[in-house]
Amino acid sequence: MDGTVAHLKRGQKAIIKEIADGALPIKLLELGCLPGNSVELVQVAPLNDPIYINVNGSHIAIRRAMAALIQVTLTEEAQTEQ
């Protein structure tokens, strides 16, 4: 299933797809948002934004608007322990 990082549910994992040229700030790439890397949604802030992800071993928080730019393929269903 495809979507963006903004679509992920807590605990859900995905693989980053090809990133359109210049669509993301270079800083995000440097932090590990690169094609083929895995990304997991760790936490969602109480007001639903920003979100906190683990990408390639880096734990970072980004806003939803930016998360919506990162195209992914889902690999794992949301854990139901919540």
Add this chain to the structure above:
Amino acid sequence: MSKQINVALIGNPNTGKTSVFNQLTGLKQKVGNYPGITVEKKEGVCKLDRGVKAHILDLPGTYSLNTTSLDESVAVEILLNKKDKNHPDVAVVVCDVENLKRNLLLFTQIKDLRIPTILVINMADRMSRSGISLDIPLLEEKLDTKIALVSTRNATGIDRLKELIIGYQTLSANPNIDPSVIAPDYFKKLEETFPEQERYKLWLVITQDVNFMPIEKQLIKDRSSFATKSKSELKRLQQKETILRYQFINGLLKETYRVDRNAAKGFRAGLDKVFTHKIFGYLIFFLILLAIFQAIYGWSKYPQGIIEDFFAMASEWVKTTLPPGVFTELLAEGILSGIGGIVVFVPQIAFLFLFIALLEETGYMSRVVFLMDKLMRPFGLSGKSVVPLISGTACAIPAVMATRTIENWKERLITILVTPFTTCSARLPVYLIIVALVIPEGRFLGLSYQALTLMLLYLLGFGAAIVSAMLLNKVLKIKSRSFFVIEMPGYKAPLLKNVAYTVWEKTKSFVVGAGKIILAIAIILWFLGSNGFSDDFENAENIVRKRIATNGLSEFNALAMADSLAVYKKALKDSVQKKVYRIGDTAISDSLKLRTNELTRQATNQEIASYRLENSYMGHLGKVIAPVVRPLGYDWKIGIAVLTSFAAREVFVGTLATIYSVGSDEENTDTITQRMGAEIDPITKKPVFNLASGISLLLFYAFAMQCMSTLAVVKRETNSWKWPALQLVFMSVFAYLVALAAYQLLS
């Protein structure tokens, strides 16, 4: 002199650069700023073996050499500019062992600059816990470098690092990667056009987005024949470069780095669940804020009391020990009381930074940013502004400096401009004394009116900051890229050494930075208040004594004396009745007479002092501005205090103390409050400090930019006089109008 090796510590934020720096330099460190800009510069000296010394520079954290903030561009500039006196002989890249992959990105970039580079893999103590194993020799070979596996927490690996620094000349300076493969033609052309320059350095100079420093852009402009690429094309290439580097790193870590995925991961997840919870998250943050407030207002009281007593004693000692004269007075009244006025704030500043350092050290601060981001957004701010705004409750100076981590310039500017509205600790002495004077004692819902008023003042400050942020967000036409990325570091027990260094350094910068101005003003004040040009000033003593001989003491003093005598007499009679003393009527009347004489002497001295002050330079100055402050309900004495406290708000109380008690003994802090309460307006015959004028003063101090030091810091941070000037005018006019409205409505 033996040769010093220039060492630069560089790495991602939070990898332990400062901890390594502290380990290497101990207390032999100096904190300042890079010239012309305000990025913090930390340098120190480390003694190595064989009498060799190393000069260590702790560079600002950066994720790569592609800069997005001022701090990062400083780090890059120093690495690029061979002529810079801080240009390192050897770069020490500090990495977090748990995040090696990402950290190595920067390493490979620095290596490509052909600077001798040592790799420090820090936090070795966490390897077993996270199930990490490393093949160091193989990694050294693949990266073509030397590695020190360090734990600053356990102080291991530091000796190895020192050895590597001594032997830096044997390090390889060859690049890891050939970035030219991303655009072979372009790089070839670069090489042909600028044969004398390092290729990768040229590439960096071309692609830099942010450069506040005179980075060698000139280089490129000089050869206009060379066509640079469009911005989006460059960005695409940077993206390619990043991917290339990660390919290299992934390849080499596959062979050298192993993580046992099953090792404990639940710790961070569990804590995150609590700290970012929709209810507990805010509750915990609120409780932490309460604790900070308790520390600043509750616990600081005790050390502050000791400091006050100490300086009062010192001043007394000087006056009784040294021969009387101008210098003794200058020392006792001007210098000592001035220094006391600075040092008395140390406990509050220290407590605040103790908390901030603890929150940062433990990794909790990022969770605050995460929690608060959405709330701050409507005001044009982000979660990153929360910390400066909250720090503003101790002192706007460090708070304005704390905005350096905000990458977005517009957001940073707004935060700088509104932070001085938050209730800083320097307002507190003013608030406390006026609240005690004009707010009645009663209680409302179990909370005293006085406490409620204080709380309202805090809310008011915060509200003013938020509302003006919203306005500025609308008004300021600054285009800036808005993206928000913060790292969420793992939770750690704080390294107390780091906390101690932070507290020490921040306190020092307050005392030295703001202290100079406060001291200078205290001395000027003392001079203006104890010198005059008129005959009235010269002959103050004779004039007042004559007046008292014919008219008696002033009404207030006469009444106060009668009150005090009555109390004394009653106490005396009671004790006689209870047979505590066995004395006769004559003894009682003798004792009363002695008491009367003493009180008369005190009152006379006070009246002389006040007459002298009225006719001093300061008195004349106050009378000049009196018409301006009259509509706010202030007399000329308050006018002077308002004027002088432009230097720093806390000077207000000091000035009033001087005005009301020059030459009188000041045994306890209640004296000044009583003295102010007793001050009667000669025109209205009512107390000068009444509800209307008190509220007016409180509001004035809540909103006015009464702090020269903050203005100076804002000037430095924004690199122009425009912003501090705007801030000064806006805040002062606003404060004046609000105070005016309040006084006119209430009186």
